[in-house]
Amino acid sequence: xxxxxxxxxxxxxxxxxxxxxxxxxxxxxxxxxxxxxxxxxxxxxxxxxxxxxxxxxxxxxxxxxxxxxxxxxxxxxxxxxxxxxxxxxxxxxxxxxxxxxxxxxxxxxxxxxxxxxxxxxxxxxxxxxxxxxxxxxxxxxxxxxxxxxxxxxxxxxxxxxxxxxxxxxxxxxxxxxxxxxxxxxxxxxxxxxxxxxxxxxxxxxxxxxxxxxxxxxxxxxxxxxxxxxxxxxxxxxxxxxxxxxxxxxxxxxxxxxxxxxxxxxxxxxxxxxxxxxxxxxxxxxxxxxxxxxxxxxxxxxxxxxxxx
Amino acid sequence: xxxxxxxxxxxxxxxxxxxxxxxxxxxxxxxxxxxxxxxxxxxxxxxxxxxxxxxxxxxxxxxxxxxxxxxxxxxxxxxxxxxxxxxxxxxxxxxxxxxxxxxxxxxxxxxxxxxxxxxxxxxxxxxxxxxxxxxxxxxxxxxxxxxxxxxxxxxxxxxxxxxxxxxxxxxxxxxxxxxxxxxxxxxxxxxxxxxxxxxxxxxxxxxxxxxxxxxxxxxxxxxxxxxxxxxxxxxxxxxxxxxxxxxxxxxxxxxxxxxxxxxxxxxxxxxxxxxxxxxxxxxxxxxxxxxxxxxxxxxxxxxxxxxx
Numbered sequence: 001x002x003x004x005x006x007x008x009x010x011x012x013x014x015x016x017x018x019x020x021x022x023x024x025x026x027x028x029x030x031x032x033x034x035x036x037x038x039x040x041x042x043x044x045x046x047x048x049x050x051x052x053x054x055x056x057x058x059x060x061x062x063x064x065x066x067x068x069x070x071x072x073x074x075x076x077x078x079x080x081x082x083x084x085x086x087x088x089x090x091x092x093x094x095x096x097x098x099x100x101x102x103x104x105x106x107x108x109x110x111x112x113x114x115x116x117x118x119x120x121x122x123x124x125x126x127x128x129x130x131x132x133x134x135x136x137x138x139x140x141x142x143x144x145x146x147x148x149x150x151x152x153x154x155x156x157x158x159x160x161x162x163x164x165x166x167x168x169x170x171x172x173x174x175x176x177x178x179x180x181x182x183x184x185x186x187x188x189x190x191x192x193x194x195x196x197x198x199x200x201x202x203x204x205x206x207x208x209x210x211x212x213x214x215x216x217x218x219x220x221x222x223x224x225x226x227x228x229x230x231x232x233x234x235x236x237x238x239x240x241x242x243x244x245x246x247x248x249x250x251x252x253x254x255x256x257x258x259x260x261x262x263x264x265x266x267x268x269x270x271x272x273x274x275x276x277x278x279x280x281x282x283x284x285x286x287x288x289x290x291x292x293x294x295x296x297x298x299x300x301x302x303x304x305x306x307x308x
Numbered sequence: 309x310x311x312x313x314x315x316x317x318x319x320x321x322x323x324x325x326x327x328x329x330x331x332x333x334x335x336x337x338x339x340x341x342x343x344x345x346x347x348x349x350x351x352x353x354x355x356x357x358x359x360x361x362x363x364x365x366x367x368x369x370x371x372x373x374x375x376x377x378x379x380x381x382x383x384x385x386x387x388x389x390x391x392x393x394x395x396x397x398x399x400x401x402x403x404x405x406x407x408x409x410x411x412x413x414x415x416x417x418x419x420x421x422x423x424x425x426x427x428x429x430x431x432x433x434x435x436x437x438x439x440x441x442x443x444x445x446x447x448x449x450x451x452x453x454x455x456x457x458x459x460x461x462x463x464x465x466x467x468x469x470x471x472x473x474x475x476x477x478x479x480x481x482x483x484x485x486x487x488x489x490x491x492x493x494x495x496x497x498x499x500x501x502x503x504x505x506x507x508x509x510x511x512x513x514x515x516x517x518x519x520x521x522x523x524x525x526x527x528x529x530x531x532x533x534x535x536x537x538x539x540x541x542x543x544x545x546x547x548x549x550x551x552x553x554x555x556x557x558x559x560x561x562x563x564x565x566x567x568x569x570x571x572x573x574x575x576x577x578x579x580x581x582x583x584x585x586x587x588x589x590x591x592x593x594x595x596x597x598x599x600x601x602x603x604x605x606x607x608x609x610x611x612x613x614x615x616x
Binding site: 022024025026029030031032033034036037057058059060061062063064065066068069076077080081083084085086087088089091092093096099100103108109110113115116117118120127128130131148150152161162163210211212 | 330332333334337338339340341342344345365366367368369370371372373374376377384385388389391392393394395396397399400401404407408411416417418421423424425426428435436438439456458460469470471518519520
């Protein structure tokens with residue numbers, strides 16, 4: 001296939017031409033234009049309204065998390081290929097001079113930096129678990145979290161950004177309450193996405209675990225039916241579907257890692273329902289066109305409730 | 309002074325106790341609570357309303373920018389101490405095994421990562437200049453940008469976060485139009501901040517240039533009156549003031565670096581007016597209390613326009 005025939009190439013060009021996105025110079029890094037942000041705010045508010053009855057505790061997280069949190073999630077064991085670590089300069093004037101000398105010589109001056117103890121957060125709910133000290137109340141706790149995520153998977157496909165935001169409803173409690181959270185919220189998200197004109201499917205899935213061992217982990221995850229994805233066809237019937245959301249039961253992974261106990265003193269179980277904001281928005285632009293004012297009336301009503 | 313007597317200690321504890329912020333485990337990294345985010349959205353909208361007559365082109369930027377952009381700004385020459393670079397894993401299964409072995413031994417496994425060509429963006433307007441190719445129209449162009457910024461200055465003072473958002477109005481044009489933009493928008497931001505109950509001053513300032521050479525650069529910047537800051541007293545009359553905004557004339561620094569030309573084919577000049585969102589919000593919580601519902605009626609009217 002030539003470039004123009006690649007499934008994502010036409011959409012990418014349309015998004016850039018319309019100023020919905022602009023390229024920053026590295027695959028998967030984009031500036032977000034006015035129409036994109038207008039739709040973002042509306043989709044974000046719709047997600048909050050959809051799950052308002054959960055009375056979830058609301059937290060927002062920055063793009064960076066402490067290494068102490070990152071280590072507890074064991075992320076680098078399963079997903080080294082997606083991991084991002086921050087390096088910083090800790091020297092004085094002589095070390096700076098050496099850095100600038102390397103830079104002037106065209107060498108990679110990052111060798112003059114050192115690990116900072118800070119990591120790019122790979123998932124919106126990871127920093128949340130670090131806030132949950134002590135025992136949970138009976139019934140567990142439910143959270144509404146939005147966070148900026150980083151995954152190092154450079155791609156020209158605009159549906160695969162390296163930085164993106166994920167909006168999640170998360171429950172931490174018992175195995176029963178966690179599984180119930182996943183299985184009760186996921187159909188409501190499917191319904192929400194249907195209300196804004198997306199044709200979606202809810203399918204068994206697995207995470208992109210790394211390497212040979214990872215293939216076994218992915219297989220185990222599927223067998224245990226821990227992970228489901230909400231997918232949509234952005235590039236037509238011939239191209240693969242794209243996941244825009246996921247529903248995950250973590251078992252006691254985070255409860256054990258972060259020392260969270262349920263009301264009975266047992267290790268807590270958790271589940272999350274996540275919506276990939278950028279992917280969902282691009283799916284909307286692909287489906288309904290590049291100008292939000294021209295989106296179908298039913299979609300605009302669902303998103304803006306008549307407050308356009 | 310004991311910990312409780314440090315200027316920032318009492319405010320920090322009040323913010324944490326009220327759930328406006330929560331600690332993530334590293335200095336300057338916080339989860340943002342519901343009251344914080346409610347006020348964020350209102351302040352953000354107020355900033356947009358304040359400068360709506362500029363008809364600025366709106367862009368939003370992620371926390372990460374390409375190294376190609378970072379290099380053009382020359383940031384690491386002036387501010388190495390604030391710089392953050394992303395390292396990633398590029399190996400296969402054997403390299404991953406080596407990383408995990410180092411990790412299991414308690415060693416710093418970041419040595420197994422490599423520079424990614426991605427940097428933490430230190431200022432909201434830096435990625436903007438990368439979008440401006442070719443010549444500007446007569447009168448220049450004006451932008452409304454919001455971006456997530458990283459500066460490596462770990463501190464227990466909640467007013468000094470390592471990740472924060474900056475909302476800016478930026479002008480790129482001639483020297484005259486850039487200076488006019490700075491000098492006309494800054495008093496309007498002072499007025500906006502006064503309308504929400506903050507006592508602010510507009511003062512000559514300099515950037516925290518690094519090292520001995522940096523002291524000369526700072527002195528030159530002051531002599532040329534390139535940078536002003538909007539400051540407020542968050543910790544009482546005895547403690548130093550905190551900058552919550554800045555107004556900067558960049559001369560042709562970014563025009564030269566990014567090859568931007570004005571309508572006459574001359575190198576473009578630029579200026580930006582920036583509001584530090586997190587700092588401004590914490591100044592509001594310090595001044596008006598930890599519950600937005602209890603903020604003075606005039607402040608609530610300015611922020612929410614009766615739409616609470």
